[in-house]
Amino acid sequence: MTAIATSRPVGRTTLALALPLLTAAVLIAGWHAAVVASGSDLFPKPYEVVNGIVELAERGLLVKYVVASLFRVTWGFSLAVLVGVPLGLVLGWFRPAYLALNPLIQVLRPISPIAWIPVAILWFGIEDTAPIFLIFLASVFPITVSAMAAVQNMQQVYLRAAKNFGLTGLPLFARVILPAALPQILTGIRIALGVAWLVVVAAEMIAVQSGLGYLINDARNAGKRYDLVVAGMVLIGLVGLVLDLLVRRLERFDSVRWGYGQR
């Protein structure tokens, strides 16, 4: 594996860095030119967005808002993992549980978490609990469904080998079913984290007074500060990227790497 990585031609890594940078440069130049050409004095030019981010940092809001958003995602998402993984494993294994609960899950799943915002405010008020609940809702379904499918599609030969060695009950779950399902569960977790990050912004625009979603809404309402609006968008994109890269790192562990084919 490492042999392949190091023997990769030098040109390819340089290219992998140079091409995205080139795209970014073209995009930023185009953006700048378009704003100048349109004569808009509301929509910010790229450097004004950079200034906006600097301003946020100086006012201490940058760290505060990013941390506030991450705090909510961490709670909502962790709860979703704690509930979704065991629930999905049980649904995938016990047919009656699947028959009883799967229709309910399939009905709840297409309801956008945004549609739950009024309900969440009614139940939890305008506090951290409401967005945490929304993030939980948004991420628990992809995690549950992926864990369920992973168990249902598990290679039968692993199960048979395990039973052959006399494994039943909890040891069977812990030593074979969970590890066999783990790669697919991790993929579900990655998707769920992406969704959670989408939802935190929406939730913060309505339910709370801090976070990147709140920043966007507040900047628009208080004086049409579109430089800060776009700054907020850029920050959301960057943090989302970092989150995804972190989960992708998990996919490299030996205990799951077998599940992702040849890479």
Add this chain to the structure above:
Amino acid sequence: MSFPGKESQPVHVLERVGFQVRAGEFVCIVGPSGCGKSTLLNVLGGFLKETKGDVRVEGARVTGPDPGRIFVFQENGVFPWLTVEQNVGFGLWRKSARERAERVRHYVEMVGLAGFERSYPRELSGGMRQRVEIARALAADARMLFMDEPFGALDFLTRLKMRADLVRIWQAEKKTILFVTHDIEEAVQLADRVLVMTKRPATIQAEVAIDLPRPRDLDSPGYLAARDRIFELMGMDAHGSFVAAT
């Protein structure tokens, strides 16, 4: 033994199959593809419930899988999330850590995988993965190994080497081996006795004892005679053409 079948008619797979295997014996089962060899092995292993009659191994009814009878699967049942040594030690959770380590070391060495203890299955070749599975079965101290075309997915040379090593291991371990294959040459190279099955609904139509010293010389008259006898029983000559009068 029959399966539900698609059009109301159940598929009768096995009928009146009875045979004896002595402890420590190496028995091969050959038969045409689809005749029910896997079904037979699975019923004996406790993975399939017979529809009629009863199945007894060592005098006791087979009610389910048993750690005393370990399967080696054609599609390879080695756990890809465990290293070689973790796989080999898989069936040993009741043993002390020291005994486990000792047995793992012994059997990893026996199947020729010393130096690969910390490797993951995806880093091994198909033949090596099959060796891991055999070591896992041996380490668990199964009395019987049930092998269902375990070398079927391997290339020709690897298969030859695996056969030779399996015979060596069997001689050292004195396990009872029930080995299913559709490859007549393989059966004659390995077995003390070859059971020949008929087409569906399958029964055992003949037993051919292979009383040749090991390692076997594949050009010796005894080997060739036994091979041709089985070909004939299955209605073919050694060149693959069907014999008219059967």
